Amino acid sequence: MTPQVPLVDYLSLGEHPHLVAHQCSGCGARYFDRRNGCANCGGTTFGSAEVATDGEVRSFTIVTFAAPGVPVPFVSAIVDCDGTSVRANLINVEPSPELVTLGMKVRLATYSLGIDDNGTEAIGFGFEPS
Amino acid sequence: MSDDIWILGIKMTKFGKHPDKDTVDLASEAALAALADGGVTMKDMGVLAAGCLMQASAGIGQQLQKQIGQTGIPVYNVANACATGATALRTVIMAVKAGECDMGLAVGVEKLAGAGLLGGGGRAKSDAKTWTPSGRYGAVATTDGRIGTDAMPGVFAQVGMEYGHRYGGASFELFARISEKNHAHSTLNPLAAYSKRFTLDEIMNDMMIAYPNTRPMCSANCDGAAAAVVVSDAKLKTLSLEQQRRAIKVSASVLTTDPWQEACQVLPDVNTLTRNAATTAYEKAGIGPEDLDLVELHDCFATAELVHYDNLMLCPEGGAVDFFESGASWRDGSTPVNVSGGLQSKGHPIAATGIANIWEICHHLRGEAGDRQIPGAKVGLAHVIGLGSACGVHILEKAAA
Ligand SMILES: [Zn+2]
Numbered sequence: 246m247t248p249q250v251p252l253v254d255y256l257s258l259g260e261h262p263h264l265v266a267h268q269c270s271g272c273g274a275r276y277f278d279r280r281n282g283c284a285n286c287g288g289t290t291f292g293s294a295e296v297a298t299d300g301e302v303r304s305f306t307i308v309t310f311a312a313p314g315v316p317v318p319f320v321s322a323i324v325d326c327d328g329t330s331v332r333a334n335l336i337n338v339e340p341s342p343e344l345v346t347l348g349m350k351v352r353l354a355t356y357s358l359g360i361d362d363n364g365t366e367a368i369g370f371g372f373e374p375s
Numbered sequence: 376m377s378d379d380i381w382i383l384g385i386k387m388t389k390f391g392k393h394p395d396k397d398t399v400d401l402a403s404e405a406a407l408a409a410l411a412d413g414g415v416t417m418k419d420m421g422v423l424a425a426g427c428l429m430q431a432s433a434g435i436g437q438q439l440q441k442q443i444g445q446t447g448i449p450v451y452n453v454a455n456a457c458a459t460g461a462t463a464l465r466t467v468i469m470a471v472k473a474g475e476c477d478m479g480l481a482v483g484v485e486k487l488a489g490a491g492l493l494g495g496g497g498r499a500k501s502d503a504k505t506w507t508p509s510g511r512y513g514a515v516a517t518t519d520g521r522i523g524t525d526a527m528p529g530v531f532a533q534v535g536m537e538y539g540h541r542y543g544g545a546s547f548e549l550f551a552r553i554s555e556k557n558h559a560h561s562t563l564n565p566l567a568a569y570s571k572r573f574t575l576d577e578i579m580n581d582m583m584i585a586y587p588n589t590r591p592m593c594s595a596n597c598d599g600a601a602a603a604v605v606v607s608d609a610k611l612k613t614l615s616l617e618q619q620r621r622a623i624k625v626s627a628s629v630l631t632t633d634p635w636q637e638a639c640q641v642l643p644d645v646n647t648l649t650r651n652a653a654t655t656a657y658e659k660a661g662i663g664p665e666d667l668d669l670v671e672l673h674d675c676f677a678t679a680e681l682v683h684y685d686n687l688m689l690c691p692e693g694g695a696v697d698f699f700e701s702g703a704s705w706r707d708g709s710t711p712v713n714v715s716g717g718l719q720s721k722g723h724p725i726a727a728t729g730i731a732n733i734w735e736i737c738h739h740l741r742g743e744a745g746d747r748q749i750p751g752a753k754v755g756l757a758h759v760i761g762l763g764s765a766c767g768v769h770i771l772e773k774a775a776a
Pocket residue numbers: 269270271272273274283284285286287288
């Protein structure tokens with residue numbers, strides 16, 4: 246089987262792909278990047294928390310003009326996953342304001358970014374209509 | 376003697392394309408004009424704060440001194456994204472307020488004509504030949520365009536759409552009509568980079584950048600500078616009656632950053648820090664939003680203007696759409712907003728913006744705004760947001776005498 250690597254380290258692959266957040270042990274604030282401390286309470290201990298894979302689109306934009314090398318159009322969205330806000334593209338939906346709507350229900354989905362020179366496949370994620 | 380702070384002189388250059396002038400030329404032009412406007416010289420200044428965001432390490436303050444006066448005073452070169460100009464002004468105000476000196480100069484300048492998309496970076500994005508994790512997210516490839524957007528038009532589109540999701544009523548057409556207003560206002564501003572009126576159809580059918588922001592709904596990259604001379608109350612009282620008459624009182628000068636909120640590291644929260652800055656500014660000035668005769672707010676995108684009606688409490692919470700629909704923010708409305716044309720038409724030379732918006736307010740409070748004068752203007756508010764984030768709010772009042 247082709248070895249796989251996630252696009253970002255907070256994407257957990259396997260049979261049920263999902264996102265994993267660093268959760269502050271003090272206040273419960275969730276973060277996706279490497280942490281030095283908690284921006285909310287100043288705590289420095291974190292656990293990991295599985296983020297819900299079902300969510301609701303709280304905001305979106307359809308980007309039709311982007312930096313060189315970024316394929317357009319694409320839908321950028323903020324998805325509310327049971328109280329945890331996630332930034333992601335909406336995928337498997339036509340990028341049109343008639344089909345992408347505020348409040349629409351979506352679920353996490355993964356896709357292949359391709360195989361590199363070492364034979365490793367990178368896997369990205371987005372949210373698709375559910 | 377009170378600890379009031381005053382703007383003694385202030386000026387902005389024409390915004391637009393200045394191919395024959397560099398940043399030092401533009402900064403000098405604005406600084407010398409602000410000094411002349413205040414009837415003072417560099418020899419009177421006790422402090423200089425200056426910003427040029429795109430050349431943040433170039434020491435624009437000292438470069439400026441080399442042209443208009445190396446008097447040996449302390450220089451603070453500041454950088455705070457789109458709030459750089461407001462930060463320079465606030466730095467000078469703090470120095471004067473602290474009693475370090477009785478007069479100071481704040482300058483913001485930028486050369487941006489022809490600059491492309493900001494935030495997404497100008498470099499072509501390409502992936503490496505092997506998937507190797509790097510950065511704070513352990514990303515093996517470029518995330519801009521794969522995990523949402525980094526570019527400003529899309530970020531601020533999401534800011535406006537989120538407001539629409541929360542309160543309803545924010546359609547593509549509504550955002551386009553906000554832009555229609557600002558472009559209409561710009562036709563009266565000879566210093567605006569663009570002063571062309573657009574029909575709603577023209578705005579909605581122009582090139583889409585990031586839905587719902589089309590090209591005319593985005594701030595215009597251009598060249599420009601602005602400068603202000605700040606004076607203490609005690610010093611002002613020693614100056615001429617004419618200088619005292621034209622001086623504008625700084626009733627509040629506030630700078631905030633974004634406090635932590637759930638989601639703020641996923642989509643920048645430009646709301647809480649603006650609301651906090653406005654709340655503090657209204658308290659300090661003893662003035663409420665209903666007292667404002669005009670407002671210059673940071674309409675870097677049409678989608679941003681809507682949320683700031685609410686953040687600056689120009690309307691009840693959740694009422695920004697109704698506020699706009701009522702016509703309140705047009706120049707003949709109850710709270711004229713961006714009568715300069717705003718960043719969408721006046722232009723947005725980043726570090727100049729946070730002083731140029733204060734010049735616009737002062738211009739009206741002095742009764743010198745000509746064709747676009749808001750009649751009888753006595754109180755105004757200027758607001759800027761620098762993403763990252765920093766927010767500057769200044770409340771200005773006409774001299775009582
Ligand atoms: Zn915490």
